[in-house]
Amino acid sequence: MSAAHEKSDAAVEEKQVAPSYDVLSQVSHAEGVGRDYELKCNLINRCFQEEIGFGRYQWQLFVITGLGWLADNLWLQGLAIVLPQVQQELNPVRVEYAVLAEFAGLIVGATTWGIMADLIGRRLSFNITLFLAGLFGLAAGGASNFVTFCSLIACMGFGVGGNLPVDGALYLEHIPQSHQWTLTLLSVWWALGQLVASLISWGFIANFSCNPSIPSGQCAKSANMGWRYTLYTLGALTILMFICRFFVFDVQESSKFLVAQGRDEEAIKVLEHIARRNGRTITLKLEDLQAISGDTTSKPVPNLSTNVRNAFSGISHIRPLFSSRRLTINTSLIIVIWGLIGIAYPLFNAYLPLYLSAEGSASGSSSVSETYRNYSIVSVLGVPGSLIACATVDYTRGTGRWHIGGRKLVLAVSTMLTGLFLFLFTTSKTTAAVLGYSCASGLTQNAMYGVLYAYTPEVFPAPHRGTGDALCSALNRIGGLMAPLIKIATTPLNGSVSANTANGPVFVSAALFIGCSRLDGIASYRNCG
Numbered sequence: 419m420s421a422a423h424e425k426s427d428a429a430v431e432e433k434q435v436a437p438s439y440d441v442l443s444q445v446s447h448a449e450g451v452g453r454d455y456e457l458k459c460n461l462i463n464r465c466f467q468e469e470i471g472f473g474r475y476q477w478q479l480f481v482i483t484g485l486g487w488l489a490d491n492l493w494l495q496g497l498a499i500v501l502p503q504v505q506q507e508l509n510p511v512r513v514e515y516a517v518l519a520e521f522a523g524l525i526v527g528a529t530t531w532g533i534m535a536d537l538i539g540r541r542l543s544f545n546i547t548l549f550l551a552g553l554f555g556l557a558a559g560g561a562s563n564f565v566t567f568c569s570l571i572a573c574m575g576f577g578v579g580g581n582l583p584v585d586g587a588l589y590l591e592h593i594p595q596s597h598q599w600t601l602t603l604l605s606v607w608w609a610l611g612q613l614v615a616s617l618i619s620w621g622f623i624a625n626f627s628c629n630p631s632i633p634s635g636q637c638a639k640s641a642n643m644g645w646r647y648t649l650y651t652l653g654a655l656t657i658l659m660f661i662c663r664f665f666v667f668d669v670q671e672s673s674k675f676l677v678a679q680g681r682d683e684e685a686i687k688v689l690e691h692i693a694r695r696n697g698r699t700i701t702l703k704l705e706d707l708q709a710i711s712g713d714t715t716s717k718p719v720p721n722l723s724t725n726v727r728n729a730f731s732g733i734s735h736i737r738p739l740f741s742s743r744r745l746t747i748n749t750s751l752i753i754v755i756w757g758l759i760g761i762a763y764p765l766f767n768a769y770l771p772l773y774l775s776a777e778g779s780a781s782g783s784s785s786v787s788e789t790y791r792n793y794s795i796v797s798v799l800g801v802p803g804s805l806i807a808c809a810t811v812d813y814t815r816g817t818g819r820w821h822i823g824g825r826k827l828v829l830a831v832s833t834m835l836t837g838l839f840l841f842l843f844t845t846s847k848t849t850a851a852v853l854g855y856s857c858a859s860g861l862t863q864n865a866m867y868g869v870l871y872a873y874t875p876e877v878f879p880a881p882h883r884g885t886g887d888a889l890c891s892a893l894n895r896i897g898g899l900m901a902p903l904i905k906i907a908t909t910p911l912n913g914s915v916s917a918n919t920a921n922g923p924v925f926v927s928a929a930l931f932i933g934c935s936r937l938d939g940i941a942s943y944r945n946c947g
Contacts, residue, residue: 454710454711455678457710458677458682458707459677461702461706461707461710462673462677462689462702463594463595464702465700465702466593466595467595467596469693469698469699469700469701469702470594470689470693470696470698470700471594471696471698472594472596472597472600473697473698474695474697475592475692475695475696476592476593476597476696478667479588479589479593479667479669480589480600480603480604482662482663482669483585483586483589483604484604484606484607485548485659485662485663486547486582486585486607486663487581487585487605487607487611488608488610488611488614488659489548489551489578489581489656489659490578490581490582490608491608491609491611491612492612492614492615492652492656493520493551493555493578493615494520494611494612494767494768495612495615495616495767496555496615496619496648496652497516497517497571497768498517498767498768498769498770498771499615499616499619499623499645499648499771499790500619500623500645500648501513501516501517501769501771502771502772502789503627503628503642503644504516504564504645505634506628506630506632506637507628507637507639507642507645508561508563508567509564509634509635510564512902514902514903514905514906515564516568517764517768517769517898517901517902518568518899518902518903519568519569519571519572519575520572520574520575521575521764521896521899521901521902522572522575522899523571523572523573523574523575523576523577523579524576524579524895524898525579525892525895525896525899526575526576526579527575527576527578527580528582528583528891528895529892530576530580530888531543531580531584531888532580532583532888532891532892533888534580535583535584535587535675535888540587540588540591540671540672541669541670541671541672543580544584544585544588544663544669545660545663545664545669546577547577547578547580547581547584548577548578548656548657548659548660548663549577549657549660549664550573550574550578551574551577551578551581551656552577552653552654552655552656552657552658552659552660553653554570554571554573554574554576554577555574555653556649556650556653556654556657557570557573558570558571558574558649558653559645559646559648559653560646579891579895582871582887582891583888583890583891584887586601586871586874586887587672587875587883587887588672589604590875590876591672591673591674591883592670592672592692598876599808601871601872601875601876602804602807602871602872603804603805603808603868604871604872605807605864605867605868605872606804606808608804608867608871609797609801609803609864610801612797612800613794613797613798613801615648615652615797616793616794616796616797617794618648618651619644619645619648619793620787620790620791620793620794622643622644622645622647622648622651623644623645623648623786624644624786624787624790624791625644625787626642626644626647627644627645627786628642630786668691670688670691670692671684671688672688673685673688673689676688677707682707683704686702686704686707689702736885736889738879739878739879739885739889748877749878749886749889751937752873753889753890754893754937755870755934756874756890756891756894756897757894757896757897758930758934758937759833759866759870759894759930759931759934760893760894760896760897760898760900760901761897761900761901761904761927761930762897762926762927762930762931762934763863763898763927764898764901764902765904765924765927765930766859766923766924766927767863768898768902769923770793770796771789771790771793773852773924774789774792774793774852774853792849792852792853792856795853795857796856796857796860797860799857799860799861799864800860800864801864802861803832803860803861803863803864803868804864804867806865806868807828807832807864807866807867807872808868810828810865825869825872825873826938828865828869829866829869829870829938830935831935832862832865832866832869833866833932833934833938834931835858835862836859836928837928837929837930837931837932837934838928838932839858839862840855840859840925840928841925842855843855843856843924843928844921844924844925844928874886874887874890901923904923904926905923908922909922909923
């Protein structure tokens with residue numbers, strides 16, 4: 419069914435706005451939100467759809483929020499890329515502890531910044547996360563021992579962990595319904611993050627690294643600067659992204675967050691500012707919003723002490739996500755899916771350079787340059803995966819033209835194919851087969867994430883969207899925390915992998931993806947497909 423003829427029961431943003439307050443008063447009450455808030459959001463939705471449109475401001479926001487998605491995968495893959503060289507130089511007991519540290523930071527960051535977005539606003543969380551990630555990422559490149567390295571990586575994870583739950587919510591709340599397909603397209607930036615990280619590492623690590631034949635602990639720092647140069651570059655890029663966000667682009671607070679806080683006057687000013695940036699004017703007035711609640715006063719901007727007190731009341735945004743049977747099912751199901759994928763994805767991708775190196779050694783080709791060349795090829799295939807997700811889900815939704823499957827079908831099929839290709843990866847006997855199945859899984863994984871990232875913000879009511887996204891992201895990171903533990907249990911004590919031992923964690927990853935596809939297929943929640 420076309421999304422133009424289907425209503426979302428969970429997110430007020432997805433509803434068609436009625437033409438007048440009299441008609442609005444008859445709109446059914448949405449689950450998890452107050453009636454007044456729902457009616458105000460309907461007016462804001464209509465303002466975006468009919469008056470503001472999708473213009474200069476939205477395209478710039480697409481780029482700025484996209485940089486946040488790029489940074490998330492930039493660092494997730496950036497750590498995976500440098501692990502072989504970190505192991506060779508710093509000689510840790512288990513190199514997997516670095517991934518463990520990263521996901522510990524990601525868990526705290528995803529939870530903290532997502533909930534803070536609902537309590538103190540999207541804008542502050544949106545700006546500060548990249549600064550923290552870039553600062554500690556740069557510092558990690560100068561670590562002199564493995565404990566320091568892991569500590570700095572954990573702090574980097576705390577910063578970058580807030581990007582996805584905050585950026586997706588902020589972007590969704592600034593676009594008209596007719597262009598919500600661009601939320602799926604936003605996942606292209608996530609795929610580009612892996613590509614950028616792989617190309618940077620290929621240039622540095624392939625030329626400034628110890629020979630793979632040198633035993634761990636005997637590789638001198640001066641001969642192994644490639645991984646440090648890589649982290650310096652990634653950190654500098656992240657700081658540059660922060661500068662673009664904070665100093666170049668004037669990010670506006672979400673108007674829907676503001677009306678949820680009773681700050682109607684500020685919400686109107688935000689809408690007027692965005693309209694001017696697009697060369698438009700709006701007819702929505704402050705009186706229209708105040709007529710709904712009957713309150714002609716706007717709440718003042720909260721001060722720092724109020725924000726701090728609010729930060730400890732996050733439970734008030736969790737309960738509404740389970741306020742009805744449908745919302746309980748929706749919330750629980752999407753969180754479980756995120757958690758399982760959180761284990762499966764890093765179990766393969768966080769150690770892909772190690773797997774590629776091991777398979778290369780088994781086939782007689784263990785060149786560092788060839789390993790990172792292959793990794794770059796796999797990264798390239800992630801970009802069309804996101805484009806495929808966008809095209810098959812909702813690029814033309816509501817236009818009456820072709821429409822394929824919907825989100826539920828695309829999510830289930832792409833997840834199942836990812837598991838299938840990873841199973842085939844474990845049977846590979848040649849370098850060509852390893853590369854081929856890695857490329858295929860890279861394409862389907864990014865298609866899967868493209869759908870999942872687009873769907874998740876839409877299933878939660880806007881006043882609690884940041885918290886809902888935070889719960890999903892946090893459980894996803896908790897799953898990621900389990901990935902290195904599984905790898906530790908399935909590989910030798912020194913953390914290295916061979917062509918045979920690599921199959922254990924990959925097999926577990928494949929099985930989890932297949933299980934997730936089953937959940938996607940039997941899911942009873944409604945979607946926009």
